[in-house]
Amino acid sequence: MxxxxxxxxxxxxxxxxxxxxxxxxxxxxxxxxxxxxxxxxxxxxxxxxxxxxxxxxxxxxxxxxxxxxxxxxxxxxxxxxxxxxxxxxxxxxxxxxxxxxxxxxxxxxxxxxxxxxxxxxxxxxxxxxxxxxxxxxxxxxxxxxxxxxxxxxxxxxxxxxxxxxxxxxxxxxxxxxxxxxxVRLPIGPPYYPPDTLTEHPERFFVSEIILEKIFERYGEEIPYSSCVEIEEFSERPERKDFIRANVYVEKKSQKAILIGRGGTALKKVGELARRDIEELLGRPVYLELWVKVRPGWRKSERDLRRLGY
Ligand SMILES: Nc1nc2c(ncn2[C@@H]2O[C@H](COP(=O)(O)OP(=O)(O)OP(=O)(O)O)[C@@H](O)[C@H]2O)c(=O)[nH]1
Ligand SMILES: [Mg+2]
CATH class of the missing domain: 3.40.50.300 (P-loop containing nucleotide triphosphate hydrolases)
Structure with a gap:
């Protein structure tokens, strides 16, 4: 490193x-x-x-x-x-x-x-x-x-x-x-200023928060078949930040479960995630979630790399 x-x-x-x-x-x-x-x-x-x-x-x-x-x-x-x-x-x-x-x-x-x-x-x-x-x-x-x-x-x-x-x-x-x-760590000057907590950018944590809500709200299959990609994250003067995230699943049936009847299940994920994201960023955001089917993303080297794994 x-x-x-x-x-x-x-x-x-x-x-x-x-x-x-x-x-x-x-x-x-x-x-x-x-x-x-x-x-x-x-x-x-x-x-x-x-x-x-x-x-x-x-x-x-x-x-x-x-x-x-x-x-x-x-x-x-x-x-x-x-x-x-x-x-x-x-x-x-x-x-x-x-x-x-x-x-x-x-x-x-x-x-x-x-x-x-x-x-x-x-x-x-x-x-x-x-x-x-x-x-x-x-x-x-x-x-x-x-x-x-x-x-x-x-x-x-x-x-x-x-x-x-x-x-x-x-x-x-x-x-x-x-x-x-x-006591088992090497002696030397600090690597980071004392108030630094992490190195990852905000959008990394935003995608993690959305995944967390999916883990919390669905049973066995959906969390393990889902991943989140932040497609757009823009700050807008005088308006809320805009975040568009894609949630990828492997099958059509999973997409249907994730969205739920009349979109209610996905809406709940979005609401809970938005609240945590706003707490993290300390400002209001507009969060848009899109569920997409990407067969075999968990197996494809190319997809995994693109998705940051
Ligand atoms: N009772 C009890 N529960 C704990 C303790 N530490 C963690 N947990 C619970 O154990 C569960 C898993 O905790 P995580 O911190 O996600 O565990 P992890 O090792 O990071 O898990 P993975 O990332 O899935 O490998 C959560 O429900 C925690 O609240 C503990 O000391 N006591
Ligand atoms: Mg863990």
Whole structure:
């Protein structure tokens, strides 16, 4: 990854060493990676839903403190890919691991997956020679007695730098986790000014918000067959910003479900998305959504590239 220019020394406190670096948040899907990044950055950068495979791309979130700066790379959950989009998701996660100074591997202790299965899926992706901090997440959902044997087992199988039980939802254990990460990052001047939260342009977040609403409002098939492209985003003097987004699905039947009887279902998506977009941008917008059928977009290399995956 290209590092931005180093900042001048006046950004650095003088009394203690300043640690900064890149941390890839990885793990199986739905373990709470995006929830944790949003909490630590203090902004809703990554979309979060109760469904797996919500995050499809690498998302940068920057958390700065008086003596540290962590540049998080939130990643899609590690899975065994079945089609092109999932392959791209796995590539995004694997790349983030390569780019990172430290890997934060999150495990959902409430999911009931065995350490053997978890390690079988994730360890080959991390490879050798990377520093790993392991976070046992969602401890708010399990009894304390369950944790000790788990810590033991992961210690044996992975031998990470540190294992931290925590809850990204309640914040329990999060300060300790930050401490464990910071001391393992290289010493040097910050990469970004302290008030920078991310690098992605506004239109990236706009498309993510629309996808989030689709994940929230439809059942199994539609979210995984949908993607969003911002076709137009224009600021207009004296009038609301104009945003036109295309929602691509794979089949006609999916288009019909997405739009709903008399267009009511799509209208609701648009309303909810518009509210969040306005909150993000801090100004009113006019949002237009168009549903289009693009057969096989999830499999086509060309479509995936064009759509930013
Ligand atoms: N109870 C509980 N729920 C959590 C915790 N952390 C995350 N969740 C929930 O778990 C679900 C998935 O969270 P995400 O942050 O989207 O998980 P993710 O790992 O980014 O998921 P993908 O992007 O789909 O791979 C959401 O419903 C969260 O609210 C936690 O510590 N405790
Ligand atoms: Mg996520």
């Amino acid at each position: 290209d590092h931005p220019e180093h900042l001048s020394p006046e950004h650095m406190p003088s009394d203690q060493p300043y640690h900064r670096g890149y941390v890839a948040i990885i793990g199986k899907t739905n373990v709470g990676k995006s929830t944790l990044m949003n909490r630590l950055v203090g902004a809703k950068l990554s979309i979060v839903t109760s469904k797996p495979q919500t995050t499809r791309r690498r998302i940068i979130g920057i958390a700065s403190g008086p003596s540290h700066q962590i540049i998080f790379l939130d990643t899609p959950g590690i899975l065994t890919p079945r089609y092109g989009l999932q392959k791209r998701m796995l590539v995004a996660a694997t790349r983030a691991i390569k780019e990172a100074d430290l890997v934060l591997w999150m495990i959902d202790v409430s999911a009931g997956t065995s350490a053997a299965e978890e390690c079988g899926l994730v360890l080959p992706r991390i490879g050798k020679g990377k520093a790993v901090v392991l976070a046992l997440n969602k401890i708010d959902l399990v009894r304390k007695e369950k944790l000790l044997p788990l810590i033991d087992e992961y210690q044996k199988r992975v031998g990470p730098e540190s294992i931290v039980p925590m809850s990204a939802l309640t914040g329990d254990g999060v300060d300790r986790l930050v401490g464990e990460m910071v």
